[in-house]
Amino acid sequence: MRLTLLFFLFLVLRFGHSQDLKKVSPVKAHFELELDGEYRYFYNQGQFFGQKTHYPSIAITPSYSLNWDKGYQNFTTTVFFIADQDAKRNYWDIREFYYQKAKNNWEFNIGLKKVFWGVAESNHLVDIINQSDALKSFDGEQKLGQPMVQFSWYASKMGTFDFFYLPYHRIRRFAGTRGRFRFATPIEDESITYESKQNEWHPDFSVRWKNYFGPVDMGLSYFKGNGREPYFEFDPLGNINAFYPYIDQIGLDLQITANALLLKFESIYRDAIDQRFIAAVAGFEYTFSNIDGNGLDIGIIGEYLYDERDAFALSGLQNDLFYGSRLAFNDINDTAILLGGIVDLDTQTNLLTLEASRRVADNLKMTLEARLFDRISSQELFLLFFKQDSFLAVSFSKYF
Amino acid sequence: MKKIIFTFSFFTLIGLSILQAQEDLAKKGLDIATKAVEADKGFGSVSVSLKMVLKNKNGQTSERTLENKIFELDDDGDKSLIVFTSPNDIKGTATLTFTHKVGSDDQWLFLPAIQRTKRISSSNKSGPFVGSEFAYEDLSSAEIEKYTYKFLDQKGNLIFLEQIPVDPKSGYMRQVVTYNAEQSYRVEKIDFYDRKNSLLKTLTYIGYVLYKDKFWRANKLKMVNHQTNKETMLEFSKYDFDVAFAENDFTENALKRASN
Numbered sequence: 119m120r121l122t123l124l125f126f127l128f129l130v131l132r133f134g135h136s137q138d139l140k141k142v143s144p145v146k147a148h149f150e151l152e153l154d155g156e157y158r159y160f161y162n163q164g165q166f167f168g169q170k171t172h173y174p175s176i177a178i179t180p181s182y183s184l185n186w187d188k189g190y191q192n193f194t195t196t197v198f199f200i201a202d203q204d205a206k207r208n209y210w211d212i213r214e215f216y217y218q219k220a221k222n223n224w225e226f227n228i229g230l231k232k233v234f235w236g237v238a239e240s241n242h243l244v245d246i247i248n249q250s251d252a253l254k255s256f257d258g259e260q261k262l263g264q265p266m267v268q269f270s271w272y273a274s275k276m277g278t279f280d281f282f283y284l285p286y287h288r289i290r291r292f293a294g295t296r297g298r299f300r301f302a303t304p305i306e307d308e309s310i311t312y313e314s315k316q317n318e319w320h321p322d323f324s325v326r327w328k329n330y331f332g333p334v335d336m337g338l339s340y341f342k343g344n345g346r347e348p349y350f351e352f353d354p355l356g357n358i359n360a361f362y363p364y365i366d367q368i369g370l371d372l373q374i375t376a377n378a379l380l381l382k383f384e385s386i387y388r389d390a391i392d393q394r395f396i397a398a399v400a401g402f403e404y405t406f407s408n409i410d411g412n413g414l415d416i417g418i419i420g421e422y423l424y425d426e427r428d429a430f431a432l433s434g435l436q437n438d439l440f441y442g443s444r445l446a447f448n449d450i451n452d453t454a455i456l457l458g459g460i461v462d463l464d465t466q467t468n469l470l471t472l473e474a475s476r477r478v479a480d481n482l483k484m485t486l487e488a489r490l491f492d493r494i495s496s497q498e499l500f501l502l503f504f505k506q507d508s509f510l511a512v513s514f515s516k517y518f
Numbered sequence: 519m520k521k522i523i524f525t526f527s528f529f530t531l532i533g534l535s536i537l538q539a540q541e542d543l544a545k546k547g548l549d550i551a552t553k554a555v556e557a558d559k560g561f562g563s564v565s566v567s568l569k570m571v572l573k574n575k576n577g578q579t580s581e582r583t584l585e586n587k588i589f590e591l592d593d594d595g596d597k598s599l600i601v602f603t604s605p606n607d608i609k610g611t612a613t614l615t616f617t618h619k620v621g622s623d624d625q626w627l628f629l630p631a632i633q634r635t636k637r638i639s640s641s642n643k644s645g646p647f648v649g650s651e652f653a654y655e656d657l658s659s660a661e662i663e664k665y666t667y668k669f670l671d672q673k674g675n676l677i678f679l680e681q682i683p684v685d686p687k688s689g690y691m692r693q694v695v696t697y698n699a700e701q702s703y704r705v706e707k708i709d710f711y712d713r714k715n716s717l718l719k720t721l722t723y724i725g726y727v728l729y730k731d732k733f734w735r736a737n738k739l740k741m742v743n744h745q746t747n748k749e750t751m752l753e754f755s756k757y758d759f760d761v762a763f764a765e766n767d768f769t770e771n772a773l774k775r776a777s778n
Contacts, residue, residue: 150606183778192778220775223766234634259632272769328770330624335637377622377641407642408689415645450572450580450649452608480580483607517606 145186152179156513160298162506168295169506175202181214192218196263200254204297206304207253213263225270230263233282235326235337237373237382238399240421240440240460241433244369244384246341247324249288256299256489262288277329284322287312287344287362298507301358310348311361313391320344320364333376339369347432349392350500363390378405382421395426401440413448419458429499437463442471451477465495481517486510540668547667547679554703555662561733563763564588567756572650575747582608582648585776588659589763595619596659597768601776602648610777614768615640619661626770630777635770644689651719651741651750653689656710665693675700691715701726704734712745719743730759 158173181196196214200207216229233247248261267283291307293300314320322343329336345365350358366389374381385398401421409416421440425431442458453476461468472488487510494505565587573579583604589597595617602611610630617623623640643655658664665681672678677697683690689712696707705723712718725737739752766772 150609152606185778189775189778192775194778218775218778220766220771222764225771225775232633234632237636261632270771272766272771274765278770330637332624373637375624375637375639378639380637380639405639405642407639408645411644411689413646413649415642448646448649450574452649477605477607481606515607517609 144188145184148181148183148185150181151518152181153177153516153518154179154513156511158298158509158511160507160509162508164298165503165506166295166300166302169298169300170203170296173203173298175200175207177201179213187219190220194218198254202297204294206291206294206297209253209291211251211262213261215263223272225268225272227266227268227270230265231268232261232263233266233268235339235369236371236384237335238371238384238401238421239382239403239419239442240401240458241384241399241423241435243386243397243399244337244339244371246339246346246367246369247282247284249290249346252290252292252299253297264288277327280324280326280328282322282324282326284324284343285319287318287320287322287346289318289362290346290348298509299504301503303358305358305360309360312344313361313364314344318344333374335373335375337369337371339367339371341365341367341369345388345390349390350430350432352499363392365390378407380404393427393430397423397425397427397431399423399435403444405444408448415444415446415448417444417446418442419444423460429497432500434462434467434498434501435460439463459492462495462498465497466493467495467498467501468492469501478514483515483517485513485515487513543669544667546669547681548662550669550677550679550697550699550703551665551667551681552662554697554705555660557702557704558660558733559592560590561588561730561759562590563759563761565756565758565761566735566754569753569755570648570650571751571753573749573751581605587761587763587767587776589765589768595623595661597765598659599768599773599776612773612777614770614773615658616768617659617661619663623658626773628773628777633774635773641687643685643687651743651748652752655683655685655688655690656721656741670694672699676706677703689713690718702732702734717744727757729757733759 154177156175160171177198177200179196179198184193194214194216197210198213199210202208212230214231216227216231218227235245236242242258248264250258251260251262254260264284265286269281270278272278289307289310292305294304320343324341326337326339345363348360349363350360352358367386369386372383380403383400385396387396399421403417403419405415405417407415419442423435423438423440425436428436438460440458440460442456445455447453455474457472459468459470470490470492472486474486476484478484490508491505494501568584568586570582571579582602585601585603587599591597598615600613602608612628614626615623625638625640627636627638644653647654647657664684666684668680670678670680675698677699679695679697681693681695690710691713692711694709695705697703698706704726708721709717710719720742722740723736724740726734727737728734735754735757737754742749
């Protein structure tokens with residue numbers, strides 16, 4: 119019902135506007151629809167009762183935008199709907215719904231928006247504005263829309279300053295009984311509490327400075343408010359108690375672009391009552407470009423990951439090495455492959471990853487994804503729950 | 519002995535005059551290239567829509583469209599912002615490039631799906647631009663410093679120069695460029711020779727239009743690859759020289775905005 123209503127709303131907006139807007143010519147309206155069909159296959163039986171092996175899912179992502187004032191003013195909205203085998207994976211989210219105005223050297227944004235910070239490939243440490251959509255993506259690159267007021271100020275010598283007022287915290291949602299990548303007891307949405315007395319309504323603040331000096335790109339950020347990552351406590355019975363800590367976090371991200379060699383560094387210092395730690399990722403990416411004279415680029419990526427939380431690092435990336443290779447064919451179909459693995463230097467846990475995509479027809483893209491847990495050490499606190507969750511996924515995305 | 523000295527001086531003289539002649543040809547070439555670049559100076563800001571039609575050797579085509587904004591700087595290379603508007607799976611993907619007269623360009627890539635900006639290496643000169651027959655270096659701004667020049671010939675108003683890329687990472691050993699002396703030294707045609715010195719590609723400028731009484735812009739650029747028989751047509755439309763950009767229009771935030 120809700121879905122039908124929203125779809126109707128989009129149709130109204132689309133046709134209603136585009137007719138009106140022709141008279142007021144400088145306004146441009148765009149409507150797009152992305153339809154994704156995905157099939158995830160877990161070749162091992164689930165570790166927990168209720169888990170399945172086949173997970174077909176369908177997602178719909180309509181988006182509508184208005185641009186006027188020569189692109190200095192925009193209104194953008196993107197909604198994401200997904201239907202899957204696991205009840206928790208049937209949900210929808212407003213990814214974007216914001217108004218933006220830019221003038222001279224400043225920019226103002228209000229609404230729900232996505233913001234990405236950082237340079238590393240294997241872990242996104244400094245990236246803190248949005249909550250990860252942990253149900254949709256394994257690598258945390260899919261995010262929930264974050265309500266915000268953002269003000270950006272730019273000066274050519276000093277770089278860009280971004281100020282964020284974040285009035286509401288979005289919870290991280292985890293898989294339900296029938297889903298993969300869950301704990302022994304599925305984590306209910308309400309079961310994760312807040313350290314802050316204002317709960318999700320605590321007003322969070324953040325500021326970031328970003329600039330570049332020749333080959334060096336640098337960002338410094340500060341965040342104060344509800345952490346995006348829940349803090350897990352285990353009682354003697356093995357039950358999990360989780361809450362969102364109230365945190366102060368300082369982040370640094372740095373990239374040096376020396377021709378074909380990229381050197382990358384990200385680090386955070388997070389301070390909360392129960393947890394005070396630093397984490398870092400440092401690495402490189404070297405690209406051999408056009409090696410066959412036909413456009414094939416082969417990149418080699420290596421990153422070292424450190425987290426002072428040790429076993430309590432939710433990502434499990436506390437003393438790990440990421441190794442990978444990126445192949446870009448630069449062909450008409452934009453074929454690209456990312457192959458890699460993360461090996462834990464303490465526990466020898468090894469996770470292998472493949473991501474590949476190619477345009478197979480006009481407006482139709484195929485994506486392959488594989489996450490293979492090669493070895494999971496019994497010392498792993500979180501990953502042990504996922505030891506049966508190696509999967510292969512194929513998806514087709516159609517764009518209208 | 520005298521004879522030897524004589525012979526020696528004779529050959530030295532010939533050698534010197536050949537060197538002198540080569541220097542003259544180089545100077546003449548540089549003069550023409552400089553005139554061409556000078557004639558196009560002062561456009562300030564420009565925006566244009568592009569359609570790229572890629573054709574494989576069997577004649578099958580695929581299309582992509584993009585928008586390009588260029589901001590001219592006097593003391594350095596131009597700033598350029600490119601946004602893809604189709605196909606839909608790459609719509610909103612955008613690049614920001616600060617070209618430099620000397621040294622490698624600064625370049626950032628914006629990926630709309632995850633709203634991520636990445637600083638990328640610009641050292642890949644010879645690779646194809648989005649699967650087309652245009653290499654990245656074919657599309658970068660024209661700067662005198664990027665080549666050494668040699669005058670080859672003149673036929674009527676057409677002048678032929680040999681241009682050798684300074685950058686060792688260029689995919690070309692040399693280019694033969696045809697300038698039109700009667701039309702502000704605009705470029706009519708470029709033959710590209712690969713590193714083995716065999717003819718690789720020919721770029722033809724079609725349908726020139728004069729904007730603002732000063733700036734010649736071709737409606738179409740046709741690139742033919744002689745070795746693979748593939749071709750790419752770049753069609754330009756909606757040239758606007760009145761856009762009056764500022765530095766603020768070429769920042770990381772502007773790159774993200776352009777993606778909307």
